[in-house]
Amino acid sequence: MQLHIQKDATAVSHDLAEWITQAIETTLQTNERFTWVVTGGNSPKLLYELLSAAPYKDRVDWKKMHIFWGDERAVPFSDSRNNARMTFEQLLNRVPVIKEQVHVMKTDIAPDASAANYEQILHQYFPEEGATFDLVLNGMGDDGHTLSLFPHTAVIHETKAWVTSFYLAPQEMYRITLTAPIVNRAHKVAFLTFGSNKAHALQEVLKGARNVDQYPSQIIQPASGELHWFVDEAAAAGLQ
Ligand SMILES: O=C(O)[C@H](O)[C@@H](O)[C@H](O)[C@H](O)COP(=O)(O)O
Numbered sequence: 535m536q537l538h539i540q541k542d543a544t545a546v547s548h549d550l551a552e553w554i555t556q557a558i559e560t561t562l563q564t565n566e567r568f569t570w571v572v573t574g575g576n577s578p579k580l581l582y583e584l585l586s587a588a589p590y591k592d593r594v595d596w597k598k599m600h601i602f603w604g605d606e607r608a609v610p611f612s613d614s615r616n617n618a619r620m621t622f623e624q625l626l627n628r629v630p631v632i633k634e635q636v637h638v639m640k641t642d643i644a645p646d647a648s649a650a651n652y653e654q655i656l657h658q659y660f661p662e663e664g665a666t667f668d669l670v671l672n673g674m675g676d677d678g679h680t681l682s683l684f685p686h687t688a689v690i691h692e693t694k695a696w697v698t699s700f701y702l703a704p705q706e707m708y709r710i711t712l713t714a715p716i717v718n719r720a721h722k723v724a725f726l727t728f729g730s731n732k733a734h735a736l737q738e739v740l741k742g743a744r745n746v747d748q749y750p751s752q753i754i755q756p757a758s759g760e761l762h763w764f765v766d767e768a769a770a771a772g773l774q
Pocket of ligand 1: 605617679
């Protein structure tokens, strides 16, 4: 695991924008495409804005980018809580991506049908044993959740399905999410997290005893890929 600590959220976002851009440039020197799972939440908003403007925008060959989401709230695209909507507003509307290569988790059909549809798309992309995403970007909640793997939910322990949906009672909404089996196959996984409210969970996830039910982010451990955490000093306060 590699820990990248920067002074504050702005510095973390710049550091990660540079790191992602370099990862894309390097991969595209030898590969025809770059498959990227983006994350929702508030944390990536500045990162996406940075990537949508010079110099990063012009360094990325957007026509070779294939975009996926790690999780989605089952609310219409027009709802401000929709993760895909946020990503379009902050990034995808501003760069020359190819529409057919951008794969939203559908929210205009039933959540289980949406999960099945996404699973099928992923199996078409990755038919060969072991093939998977170039990069999965994750956020982390102050309770240690990532994707829609919330504490004490069964989906944390999914071993087969790559995509699943379930009703998240406290939020009174369905969620659609990638699961550990597919995310842990990625070539690179990067977490972006900052702020003092994340410090306790970050300490438990990285330094605490294994307790994936309480701190689901612990379950994300790429089998042979790289794991990176991009955090600010406030979030990292408990790691010394
Ligand atoms: O749809 C979601 O809610 C996310 O994908 C989720 O896993 C998010 O990354 C964390 O909740 C962190 O969110 P913040 O960045 O807003 O703290």
